[in-house]
Amino acid sequence: MKPYFEERISKHEVIRTFSQSVEEEELQWHWDEEDRLVVPLEETDWQFQFDNELPFTIKEVINIPAGVIHRVIKGTGELKVKILK
Numbered sequence: 001m002k003p004y005f006e007e008r009i010s011k012h013e014v015i016r017t018f019s020q021s022v023e024e025e026e027l028q029w030h031w032d033e034e035d036r037l038v039v040p041l042e043e044t045d046w047q048f049q050f051d052n053e054l055p056f057t058i059k060e061v062i063n064i065p066a067g068v069i070h071r072v073i074k075g076t077g078e079l080k081v082k083i084l085k
Contacts, residue, residue: 012084020076020077024074032066038083040081042079046072051070
């Protein structure tokens, strides 16, 4: 089971919503098989972290190259992002 709800917008575009009730251990380090752009849809204090880098608050578009290890760090409220694959 995924730690988010996903709504498909088009073949290459989805909206993902991470609930405030998600457990932090569900937000695991991982990598994706394709490049992605993550666009925040609402202001949040959730954070994003690439492997071997400091975390940062999700405030602007994040470019995630294929194969790069990363994770989301839980904040308050929910996190809603658009993902372009």
